[in-house]
Structures are given as C-alpha cells and as structure tokens.
Amino acid sequence: MLVVGARPQIIKSAPIIHASRTSNDLDLEIVHTGQHYDYEMSKVFFDELSLPDPLVNLNVGSGTHAWQTGEMMKRLEKVIRNVHPSCVLVPGDTNSTLAGALAAAKLGVQVAHLEAGARCADMNLPEEINRILTDHCSRLLFAPTSNCRNNLLREGISPASIFARGDTHYDAFRSHMPGISRQNLSKWLDTDEPFVYTTIHRAENVDSDESLKEILRALSRLTGLHIVFPVHPRTKRRLRETGIWRKFKSSKRFTFLPPVTYLQSLAFARQSSVVVTDSGGLQREAFWLGRPCVVVRRTTEWPETIGKTTCMLASPESRIITKRVGQLLRNSAVSLEKQPSERSSSLFGDGNAARRIVRDLWQQLKTVSE
Numbered sequence: 001m002l003v004v005g006a007r008p009q010i011i012k013s014a015p016i017i018h019a020s021r022t023s024n025d026l027d028l029e030i031v032h033t034g035q036h037y038d039y040e041m042s043k044v045f046f047d048e049l050s051l052p053d054p055l056v057n058l059n060v061g062s063g064t065h066a067w068q069t070g071e072m073m074k075r076l077e078k079v080i081r082n083v084h085p086s087c088v089l090v091p092g093d094t095n096s097t098l099a100g101a102l103a104a105a106k107l108g109v110q111v112a113h114l115e116a117g118a119r120c121a122d123m124n125l126p127e128e129i130n131r132i133l134t135d136h137c138s139r140l141l142f143a144p145t146s147n148c149r150n151n152l153l154r155e156g157i158s159p160a161s162i163f164a165r166g167d168t169h170y171d172a173f174r175s176h177m178p179g180i181s182r183q184n185l186s187k188w189l190d191t192d193e194p195f196v197y198t199t200i201h202r203a204e205n206v207d208s209d210e211s212l213k214e215i216l217r218a219l220s221r222l223t224g225l226h227i228v229f230p231v232h233p234r235t236k237r238r239l240r241e242t243g244i245w246r247k248f249k250s251s252k253r254f255t256f257l258p259p260v261t262y263l264q265s266l267a268f269a270r271q272s273s274v275v276v277t278d279s280g281g282l283q284r285e286a287f288w289l290g291r292p293c294v295v296v297r298r299t300t301e302w303p304e305t306i307g308k309t310t311c312m313l314a315s316p317e318s319r320i321i322t323k324r325v326g327q328l329l330r331n332s333a334v335s336l337e338k339q340p341s342e343r344s345s346s347l348f349g350d351g352n353a354a355r356r357i358v359r360d361l362w363q364q365l366k367t368v369s370e
Contacts, residue, residue: 166349
C-alpha cells in the first residue's frame with residue numbers, strides 16, 4: 001500500500017507505480033490522504049503522470065500538524081485493517097509520510113520509506129522530524145544518495161535494512177525530459193526578458209511576515225530580471241493576509257501564476273536564468289537541468305547540489321538573496337541548452353531506481369511470507 005498526500009510525493013512515487021504495473025508479482029494499492037486537496041496541487045499530477053486513481057481519498061485536508069497527522073492516522077488505520085497490506089510504502093517527508101509510517105507500525109505492518117536518510121540537521125523543521133521518525137520505524141529504507149545512506153548508518157540503522165538504489169524523483173525527471181520542450185509557456189509569459197523562476201511555500205518562510213516581505217523585496221530588486229512566480233495556495237493566502245499581495249500583484253516585473261503542472265514547472269525552470277525556491281524538489285530539478293539555484297533556507301537535506309556555480313543557500317533576507325543571485329549569475333557558465341550531466345546521474349542514480357526498488361520490495365516481502 002502506497003500512501004501519498006502531497007504534490008512532491010505523487011511525482012517521486014510515479015515511477016514506482018509504473019514499475020509495479022509491469023510486474024506480475026507486486027500488487028500496489030494507492031491511498032491518498034487528501035493533504036493536498038486542490039486540483040492544481042494533486043489530481044492534475046495523477047492525470048499528467050498517467051497514474052491510476054487511488055483506492056481511496058481520505059480527504060483529511062489542512063489543519064495543525066498534530067491534528068492533521070492524528071486524523072490521517074485514524075483514517076489510515078481503518079484502511080490498513082481493511083486492505084491487509086504486506087507493506088506500507090511512504091515517500092518523502094510530509095505529515096502523510098509520518099502518519100502512514102506510524103499507523104502501519106502500530107498495526108505490526110512493515111514500513112518501507114522512499115527517500116530515506118535525507119537530513120538537514122534542523123529539528124525546528126517539521127519535515128526533519130517526519131524524516132527521522134519515519135526512518136526509525138521503517139524496516140526497508142530506500143536511500144536516494146550515498147550521503148543519505150551514510151546519514152542512516154550514523155544513526156545506528158542496520159546496513160541490512162538500507163537499500164541505496166537511486167532517486168525515483170530523478171527517474172521521473174529523466175522520463176519526462178522529452179515533454180519539457182513541448183510546453184508552450186508564451187500564454188503565461190509575455191516578455192522576452194531573462195527571468196527568475198521562483199516558488200516559495202515552506203512554513204518558515206510564508207508564516208513569518210518579515211521573511212515573506214524580505215523575499216518579495218529581494219525579488220523586486222533583481223535588476224534586469226522578470227519574476228515568474230506560481231503561487232502556492234498557502235503562500236497566496238499569507239500574501240493577502242499581510243497586505244504584500246496588494247503591493248506587488250500589479251507590478252509589471254512580476255508574473256504571478258496559479259500552481260503549474262510538473263512539466264510546466266520543469267519548462268519554466270529550464271528556460272529561466274536562475275531559480276529561487278525553498279522546494280527541495282525544485283532544487284534538485286534545477287541542478288539536473290543545469291540551472292543556477294538560490295535556495296531560500298539556512299540548511300538543506302540535499303547538500304549534493306551545493307556549489308558556487310550550481311546552488312547556494314540564502315537566509316530569508318533581501319540583501320542575502322540578491323547577493324546569492326548575483327554570485328551565481330556571475331559564476332555560472334551554464335548554457336540554457338545544457339542537458340542533465342553525468343555528475344547528476346552519478347549522485348542521484350541512473351534513472352532506473354524504481355525498477356530496482358519494486359524488485360527489492362517483492363524479494364523482501366516474498367522472504368517474509370516464506
């Protein structure tokens with residue numbers, strides 16, 4: 001049973017779902033918690049990535065971390081009891097991830113964690129708590145990089161439980177590269193100016209009035225660059241609540257968009273001069289596309305991407321963000337046409353992680369049943 005609930009989980013799970021459908025041995029049922037419930041943030045990705053409908057959508061919706069996680073666990077417990085899965089597979093680091101892992105573990109069902117071992121060393125972030133707790137109640141840990149594997153070993157997890165098979169997010173990226181060039185962005189972007197592609201959604205950035213203002217101020221000060229900004233529903237609500245929306249929504253230097261699809265996002269990132277984001281997924285995608293990227297965070301769980309011409313961290317301060325953008329644009333010699341590099345592949349796998357993981361799941365479950 002695969003438990004998903006948020007946009008990034010759907011993307012990184014897609015290769016697993018497709019690989020399982022070509023296997024005669026492994027049956028996979030999808031359960032959607034409803035953590036992301038807007039069409040633009042959820043169903044559109046099932047459609048675009050050609051995924052089957054979930055067995056059930058729990059329609060949990062938004063709420064505090066404790067309420068949301070607890071409500072998911074209550075509803076998932078009923079589903080697990082009815083479905084009787086041999087294993088519950090949870091991808092990523094969302095509240096849906098933790099809820100799926102805890103509900104399964106409490107019922108004595110083994111847990112497999114997809115994207116295990118990612119660490120940013122900041123326990124103030126809910127995602128870090130989710131990652132660590134999920135890893136330590138999982139029986140099968142699929143580490144996307146060698147750094148992730150080493151993190152798990154340092155925490156005392158048995159090497160026999162760790163499977164370094166590559167990053168299924170990279171699988172998804174590789175398989176959809178041909179579709180990027182077919183995306184028509186002109187209907188949204190009526191300018192020939194070089195542009196920044198930006199997404200901001202993390203609680204530490206959008207729930208702080210000062211941080212949100214500093215980020216928008218930094219973007220407005222990037223001389224000679226247009227700003228393309230698909231706005232997450234949470235971010236849009238906070239922009240309105242703080243009054244920032246009124247100040248910037250009519251600016252000719254900004255193109256504010258509703259949430260875009262996976263392929264549209266990749267196309268915008270590929271054509272941009274620089275990416276500014278707090279998304280770990282977009283951070284990696286920029287790296288694979290060869291685009292310089294400023295990550296508006298103080299730490300990252302993907303240190304593999306960090307470099308003077310590839311990716312830099314920036315605290316949510318206008319001065320720091322603009323400085324990092326300038327540094328990357330000066331230092332980077334990457335062209336707009338650059339394709340994913342061998343360096344990317346060696347760090348995150350070869351694009352075939354999902355097939356290996358499906359094989360591992362089958363072999364492990366077969367061994368347990370025998």
